[in-house]
Amino acid sequence: MTATPARPLAGKSAVVTGSSRGIGRAIALRLGQDGADVVVNYHSNAAAAEELVAEIAAAGGKAIAVRGDIAVRGDVERLFDEAESSFGGIDILVHNAGNDAEGAIADLDDDLIDRTVDLNFKGALYTLQEASRRLRDGGRVINISTGYTRAVFPNFGIYAATKVAVEQLVLVLSKELGGRGITANSVLPGVVATDRTERLREQFDAFASMTPLGRVGEPEDISDVVAFLAGEQARWVTGQSIAAAGGLV
Numbered sequence: 001m002t003a004t005p006a007r008p009l010a011g012k013s014a015v016v017t018g019s020s021r022g023i024g025r026a027i028a029l030r031l032g033q034d035g036a037d038v039v040v041n042y043h044s045n046a047a048a049a050e051e052l053v054a055e056i057a058a059a060g061g062k063a064i065a066v067r068g069d070i071a072v073r074g075d076v077e078r079l080f081d082e083a084e085s086s087f088g089g090i091d092i093l094v095h096n097a098g099n100d101a102e103g104a105i106a107d108l109d110d111d112l113i114d115r116t117v118d119l120n121f122k123g124a125l126y127t128l129q130e131a132s133r134r135l136r137d138g139g140r141v142i143n144i145s146t147g148y149t150r151a152v153f154p155n156f157g158i159y160a161a162t163k164v165a166v167e168q169l170v171l172v173l174s175k176e177l178g179g180r181g182i183t184a185n186s187v188l189p190g191v192v193a194t195d196r197t198e199r200l201r202e203q204f205d206a207f208a209s210m211t212p213l214g215r216v217g218e219p220e221d222i223s224d225v226v227a228f229l230a231g232e233q234a235r236w237v238t239g240q241s242i243a244a245a246g247g248l249v
Helices: 022-033 046-058 073-087 110-134 157-180 195-209 219-230
Strands: 013-016 037-042 063-067 090-095 135-144 183-189 241-244
Touching (some): 022 135, 037 046, 037 073, 090 219, 110 135, 110 157, 219 241
Parallel strands (some): 013 090, 090 135
């Protein structure tokens, strides 16, 4: 059996959208630790993004922080421009940015609908378009979706609908890019303990009791799955929506 190298992504570069905090932060850090040059994309928290860049550098990696709103096509184009300018090309896209809008379907107003569709669907589409044009052959597209596309809960209809639409885009992209050796997959986290889920903390015990493993997720649970999909060992995995939810879904 061939041993896995200590830095299996050395020589690769990765763009991770929405990576200044939470799951995105853990993913960017893990890819940097595995040897990839990382573009840390953020929307507003420049300090957190620069702190992550410094942490990746301290671990021996290379990273840059690039501000951009993925709901704006020009910002997405600039994000990829800066990645190519800094690292010579792009091998891995991890699309993580999005919002987790809540509300009963009957109560959704136009502002919430527009913001959620613009960010979760149109922003994802812009990002996948750029990736399909710019990723080097043999690259990886990894979309962070949600377990809510499989487990149905009230008040998450608009969120789940936009996320499942992007899962479908990724499935189609796996067919369109397969001839270039590029894989495309989605990862579906369950409830993960981050600042974004702090409002659900009182319900963590209930969610934990619903999983065979008896706990809610941690960001590193998701980053480990992403690291696998980004690496050579996942070269034969494409067109999949992989639940990483401790058995919750």
